[in-house]
Amino acid sequence: MSLTVENQRQALLNSPAGQLTPLQRAVLPWVYVAWSEGSLDSEALQQLAGQIPADSFEESGLKTLRLLCDASLTPQEFNQLQQLILQTAQNSSTSDWSSLYRLMDYSLTLAGPELDAAGKSSLEQLEKQLQLTGAAVPGELLPCAFKAAHNDEPRRFNPRPLRKMLAGSRPEVREKMFQTLEHPRFRHEYGISTSVFRDRVYNWCIEFCREGLGKMAYPTEVGGGGELLSFLTSIEALSHFDLSLVIKFGVHFGLFCGSVYHLGSSRHHQEILPLGFSLELPGCFAMTETGHGSNVRSLETTATYDQERQEFVIHTPNLAARKDYIGNAALHAQMATVFAQLVIGDQQYGVHAFLVRIRDNQGVTMPGVHIEDCGEKVGLNGVDNGRLRFTRVRIPRTNLLDRFAQVAPDGSYTSPITSPTKRFFTMISTLVLGRVTLAAAATRVSKNALTIALRYGEQRRQFGAEGAPEQSILDYQTHQRRLLPRLASTLALNFAFQDLSLRCVDSLDNEDGRRRIEALAAGLKAWGTWHAFDTVQQCRECCGGQGYLAANRFGALRDDLDVFLTFEGDNTVLMQLVAKSLLTDFRHQFSEMGFVGLLQYLSRRATEAVSAWNPLTTRSTDPSHLRDFDFHLRAFKARENHLLTRVAGRLKRMIEGGEDTWTAFNSCQDHLVTLAKASVERNLLECFQAAVQRCSDAPTQGVLQQFCCLFALSRLEVGRAWFLENGYFEGAKSKAIRDQVLELCKQTRAMAWDVVSAFGIPDKLISAPIGLGDYPAPPVAK
Numbered sequence: 001m002s003l004t005v006e007n008q009r010q011a012l013l014n015s016p017a018g019q020l021t022p023l024q025r026a027v028l029p030w031v032y033v034a035w036s037e038g039s040l041d042s043e044a045l046q047q048l049a050g051q052i053p054a055d056s057f058e059e060s061g062l063k064t065l066r067l068l069c070d071a072s073l074t075p076q077e078f079n080q081l082q083q084l085i086l087q088t089a090q091n092s093s094t095s096d097w098s099s100l101y102r103l104m105d106y107s108l109t110l111a112g113p114e115l116d117a118a119g120k121s122s123l124e125q126l127e128k129q130l131q132l133t134g135a136a137v138p139g140e141l142l143p144c145a146f147k148a149a150h151n152d153e154p155r156r157f158n159p160r161p162l163r164k165m166l167a168g169s170r171p172e173v174r175e176k177m178f179q180t181l182e183h184p185r186f187r188h189e190y191g192i193s194t195s196v197f198r199d200r201v202y203n204w205c206i207e208f209c210r211e212g213l214g215k216m217a218y219p220t221e222v223g224g225g226g227e228l229l230s231f232l233t234s235i236e237a238l239s240h241f242d243l244s245l246v247i248k249f250g251v252h253f254g255l256f257c258g259s260v261y262h263l264g265s266s267r268h269h270q271e272i273l274p275l276g277f278s279l280e281l282p283g284c285f286a287m288t289e290t291g292h293g294s295n296v297r298s299l300e301t302t303a304t305y306d307q308e309r310q311e312f313v314i315h316t317p318n319l320a321a322r323k324d325y326i327g328n329a330a331l332h333a334q335m336a337t338v339f340a341q342l343v344i345g346d347q348q349y350g351v352h353a354f355l356v357r358i359r360d361n362q363g364v365t366m367p368g369v370h371i372e373d374c375g376e377k378v379g380l381n382g383v384d385n386g387r388l389r390f391t392r393v394r395i396p397r398t399n400l401l402d403r404f405a406q407v408a409p410d411g412s413y414t415s416p417i418t419s420p421t422k423r424f425f426t427m428i429s430t431l432v433l434g435r436v437t438l439a440a441a442a443t444r445v446s447k448n449a450l451t452i453a454l455r456y457g458e459q460r461r462q463f464g465a466e467g468a469p470e471q472s473i474l475d476y477q478t479h480q481r482r483l484l485p486r487l488a489s490t491l492a493l494n495f496a497f498q499d500l501s502l503r504c505v506d507s508l509d510n511e512d513g514r515r516r517i518e519a520l521a522a523g524l525k526a527w528g529t530w531h532a533f534d535t536v537q538q539c540r541e542c543c544g545g546q547g548y549l550a551a552n553r554f555g556a557l558r559d560d561l562d563v564f565l566t567f568e569g570d571n572t573v574l575m576q577l578v579a580k581s582l583l584t585d586f587r588h589q590f591s592e593m594g595f596v597g598l599l600q601y602l603s604r605r606a607t608e609a610v611s612a613w614n615p616l617t618t619r620s621t622d623p624s625h626l627r628d629f630d631f632h633l634r635a636f637k638a639r640e641n642h643l644l645t646r647v648a649g650r651l652k653r654m655i656e657g658g659e660d661t662w663t664a665f666n667s668c669q670d671h672l673v674t675l676a677k678a679s680v681e682r683n684l685l686e687c688f689q690a691a692v693q694r695c696s697d698a699p700t701q702g703v704l705q706q707f708c709c710l711f712a713l714s715r716l717e718v719g720r721a722w723f724l725e726n727g728y729f730e731g732a733k734s735k736a737i738r739d740q741v742l743e744l745c746k747q748t749r750a751m752a753w754d755v756v757s758a759f760g761i762p763d764k765l766i767s768a769p770i771g772l773g774d775y776p777a778p779p780v781a782k
Helices: 002-013 022-037 042-051 059-068 075-090 103-111 117-129 144-152 160-167 171-181 194-210 228-239 243-263 266-271 273-277 420-429 433-459 477-507 511-542 554-565 571-591 595-613 615-619 629-656 661-667 669-694 698-718 720-725 731-758
Strands: 283-286 302-306 311-315 323-326 335-344 347-357 369-373 386-390 393-396
Touching: 002 075, 022 059, 022 075, 022 103, 022 117, 075 103, 103 117, 160 171, 160 698, 160 731, 171 228, 194 243, 228 243, 228 433, 228 477, 243 266, 243 273, 243 283, 243 335, 243 347, 243 433, 243 554, 266 273, 283 323, 311 347, 323 335, 335 386, 347 393, 347 420, 420 511, 433 477, 433 511, 433 554, 433 731, 477 511, 477 669, 477 698, 477 731, 511 554, 511 571, 511 669, 571 629, 571 669, 615 731, 629 661, 629 669, 629 698, 629 720, 661 669, 669 698, 698 720, 698 731, 720 731
Parallel strands: 283 335, 302 335
Antiparallel strands: 302 311, 311 393, 323 386, 335 347, 369 386
């Protein structure tokens, strides 16, 4: 009997595929998968085949099933079965095998259109009995022609128009900077000493100073270049290369020279700025103290006026008052802008800025000045951070930076700004450009990290279907999920920074405009640096052991970026500044409204609430609704407005109930930070949507539209707890948003290579062997 079974099975396995019935062809892959998956052992499989009723299966199909499910099937016969299935597939008229993921679809394709309804019903029954419901097609059953062509899919769009958009309004400056940075004297070198690294970074600063970069941001009237946008573009380019260079350069030309320009008078502009622009007088910015970082108003360093000698006496009263973590102070700075409490007689006038010599022209420390080196740091070791203490150091009366306050020879104090509080914040707000440049630098770090990780993800292959070539790791959903939403957020930050840069050019010298810029810069600096740090870490992990190698740069990027989260304002503190700015605008809005205006406002709010919170909106899971730009922006605005009105109400009730202002704000800190984050994300979305709308190249606009949807929906997914708690979403909608995020990750995956190519970062600046652009990418779309 067994010999008869073997002979019959051999006859079947040696049959030309064209002689098999439709049901026979359909049955073959089910038997193959049942054996290879091992979901049933050989005896159970044979027993199951014997129990299938004859009236539920056409005779040829049933006979095939029983022959191939027999326990005596040999390994050689199993290989013959695979070859018969592949021969059947090659004879099929189907050419697009990429859409056949489910085994049932594959089986029906082999059967062809001749398979009748009874045959399809038989297959459905077989799927259940073999416990293979929803099973996938094994890779070894796909035709070889499909496997070979799988990695040759064309790219989705030409990156050149997007590159032009992302480069901003000064692309020629960017390209010139890149050409300079590609010279061999600019290189990353690992294992060098801190002292060598510091000298190298300082020499780089001198070189760019000679190119005129340092004075570029300042008006021509004071000897500058009058090109703020070009300066910001140059800082962006430097950020792709080395953050120590960015910070050291920014401390001198941005903070030191900036403080002289913004806080000083024409006398300081004439005497100090030419020396600062040429780096003949290297400077530093001495604000932070060991005991006071963000709370600048409570600094303890004093500047006491001596009327008889017409000098200020700069003094550090205790160790907590020493100036700490001051960039350029340890080695190179010769002058410091020192922030100190102004004391005249028995009166204190608050924090003011003073120019103090800390070294002479030969680099010798001045009398009464004590300088310490902060030493090795986690990152940015090309910057010489130091500590400064002053023991009754005398400086001329004219060294007070006196734009906003003047001290006459007789000690009389005058200021065009009566309120000390307003005077202080006006003085500090003029220095906002530092946060703008940090937001730009952090976004460029995100671009570098994503370029490396996505290029590596395209070429690194791992696992895959049995018998098929290994898959690119970027084809895996989890890999896409980790990288592509962060790529979308980086694009959003790029466009938001472009918007902020233009605002700086238009409004930085205007008080109202500067206050708006200050809030925007604080929010983008905080959100952008948090995002960049998280992105670098995710990219490092996505590159496995290769990402841990120093040569592939993730370690240096992460370590250098770490301090961005806390300097130029701790991110959490900056977010509270953003929230307080929103509350100020909210209060002014109401104070300027008449009765009619208030009624109109309340009516508009009620209409928006009905629209946003109605059941049709909260329950809708339609993909066209979920990808609608208006829905995204309404959701972001609704969250921000709801948080703003609620926290304003909380603070009002607490203060009216007798709480002091500090206690009231302290009780609402979490609420305030949540509000600020919501406001920043709304601004990011508005800038991204505006960029999509102004894009004139249709294919590029389609790409940006998908990434904009991915940004919006991924942020809604991150914040879904708030939307669910407040009834803006129902559970089904939250799940549908998650499904859309996954679908958008799948769709934008094919675009990732071209998007990072559109960043336009030269390989020399990427500098990571696993992230260079010479990997053979798919062909460029014409």
